[in-house]
Amino acid sequence: MKIRILTASDIKSALPMPRAIEAMRLAFGQLSAGLATMPLRGRLPTDKGITLLMSAFLHETQDMGVKIVSIYPDNPNMGLPTVSGTLLVIDPQTGMPKAFMEADSLTALRTGAAGGLAAEILSRKDSETAALFGTGIQGKAQLQAVMAVRSITRVHLFDPSESSARRLSDEIAAWKESVSVNLASTPREAVRDADIVITATTSPTPVFNGNDLRPGAHVTAVGSFSPDIREVDDTTVQRATIVVDSREACLAEAGDIIIPGVQIDAELGEIVNRTKPGRQSDDEITFFKTVGVAVQDAVSAAAVLAEAEENDRGTVINL
Numbered sequence: 001m002k003i004r005i006l007t008a009s010d011i012k013s014a015l016p017m018p019r020a021i022e023a024m025r026l027a028f029g030q031l032s033a034g035l036a037t038m039p040l041r042g043r044l045p046t047d048k049g050i051t052l053l054m055s056a057f058l059h060e061t062q063d064m065g066v067k068i069v070s071i072y073p074d075n076p077n078m079g080l081p082t083v084s085g086t087l088l089v090i091d092p093q094t095g096m097p098k099a100f101m102e103a104d105s106l107t108a109l110r111t112g113a114a115g116g117l118a119a120e121i122l123s124r125k126d127s128e129t130a131a132l133f134g135t136g137i138q139g140k141a142q143l144q145a146v147m148a149v150r151s152i153t154r155v156h157l158f159d160p161s162e163s164s165a166r167r168l169s170d171e172i173a174a175w176k177e178s179v180s181v182n183l184a185s186t187p188r189e190a191v192r193d194a195d196i197v198i199t200a201t202t203s204p205t206p207v208f209n210g211n212d213l214r215p216g217a218h219v220t221a222v223g224s225f226s227p228d229i230r231e232v233d234d235t236t237v238q239r240a241t242i243v244v245d246s247r248e249a250c251l252a253e254a255g256d257i258i259i260p261g262v263q264i265d266a267e268l269g270e271i272v273n274r275t276k277p278g279r280q281s282d283d284e285i286t287f288f289k290t291v292g293v294a295v296q297d298a299v300s301a302a303a304v305l306a307e308a309e310e311n312d313r314g315t316v317i318n319l
Contacts, residue, residue, distance in 0.1 A: 006101035006304060006314040011109065014307040017148045020113035020300060021120070025272055026061060027299040028117070031246060032269025035059045036295050040252060048072055056294035057092055064092040065298035067103050089301050099305045099314070103297070108141040110300040111292055114245060114268070115220040116145025118288035119196055121271055121278050122243060123218035127195035128153045133187070133208065133231070134201035135159040135168040138222060142198045143168075147176065156182045156190040158207075188212045199223055199231040210235030215283040221256050225291045230255035232287070237262045240287035241280070243271065245296075253291045 006014075015023070030036045035058065042053035049072030057064040069085040076082060085103030090096070119127075127150045132139050135157055146152060155172060159165040162183070169181040184190035187208035191197055194217060199207055201223040210233050213219070219240065223231045237256065242265050244250040250257050250264065257264065266276035268288065279286055308314050 001096065001319045002316055003097050003319060004099040004305065004308060004314045004316050006099055006308055008102045008105040010308060010313045011101060011105045011304050014304045014311075014313060015109060015300060017109070017113060017116065017144055019303060020109050021116045021145060021148065023299045023303045024110065024113045024117045024296060027058070027295040028114075028245065028267070028269035029272040030058045030060050030269070031293065031295045032267045032275070033273055038246075038294050040249065041294070048074060054292075054294035054297060056298040058295060058298055061299065061302065062092055063298040063302040064090045065294070065301045066090065067107075067294065067297045069103065069107070087297055087301050089298075089305050099301070099308070101301060101304065101314075104137075106297065106300055106304065107292070108137050110296040111138060111222055111290065112141025112145040113300070114290050114292075114296060115142045115198065115222060115288070116149050118220055118243065118268055118290075119146045119218060120149040121268065122286040122288060123150060123196050124216050124279070124282055125150075127218070129156070129194050130154070130196045130198065131156040131158070131184070131190040131194035133158050133190065133197075133199045134223060135161070135164045136200070139198065139200035140168055140171070142200050142220065142222060143172070144175070146196055146198065147179075150196065152179060152196075154180050154182070156184045156194060158184045158187055158190040196220070201231055203231055204229040206233035206236075207231050208236075209233065210237075210239055213239065213285055215285065218286045218288070220288045220290070222290050222292075224255050225253050227253060227255050227258045230259050232256050234260040236285075237287055240285040241265050243268055243286065243288045245290040246293045249291050249293050250289055254289050256289050
């Protein structure tokens with residue numbers, strides 16, 4: 001039995017953001033069309049943390065994968081990351097494993113790409129200013145994805161860690177010299193003139209006031225994934241057209257949706273498939289909530305593996 005081992009470096013080389021966004025279009029389109037088998041995320045708690053099991057099979061593209069993610073808050077005390085993940089690509093015709101890959105980079109990339117796809121579909125085409133709450137790995141990926149689909153010229157960063165915000169500010173300058181970066185001192189300063197607002201934090205409570213959103217703004221929320229926590233307030237979701245990655249997953253896990261008890265207007269895949277409308281007017285506020293679903297992992301992992309096989313990336317071993 002042969003299997004290809006792919007590292008974080010292999011994944012980043014194999015799947016640039018524009019291609020990852022197209023992979024998300026395939027993933028969400030199949031999910032909303034009923035062409036995916038995807039059980040709800042399994043949870044296995046222990047005394048020290050929790051391990052999540054995510055699996056999916058996409059019938060049209062024949063992509064199949066199983067991801068294991070562990071979240072252990074005490075790990076940094078031992079020099080280990082809080083979150084770690086791996087993913088197994090499986091051949092749906094034989095059940096044999098095809099590849100084993102590092103999943104932290106893949107998760108950041110595919111979640112960022114989902115936000116990029118949402119921004120492409122839901123934000124105003126003339127969007128130029130973005131606000132980012134949370135400047136860690138996921139915030140960075142979200143911003144890169146938005147900048148791949150919109151001509152962003154100004155970015156407001158807000159993070160409790162000034163050093164993290166300054167570090168990302170320096171990186172943004174290297175991505176695109178024409179982008180100006182402001183380290184916002186308050187959430188209102190970050191949001192009030194933003195065309196696109198991204199929340200990618202670990203905050204259990206809303207990070208900005210929805211009354212500060214300008215008409216026509218688009219909001220993507222990616223940080224919370226439990227029914228009892230949220231990054232956005234009642235006002236934001238009550239003012240917005242609400243789009244999600246998966247109705248079933250968000251109604252089970254997304255406090256941003258569950259706590260205010262709001263109605264979901266569409267899945268992103270329904271808009272991709274043209275069975276539901278996207279943005280209706282320039283003044284409309286749109287809100288995209290993603291808790292992350294396994295179809296994203298399966299499709300993006302398949303894209304990584306195809307490129308890796310073509311260019312002989314990674315290490316092939318005999319088990």
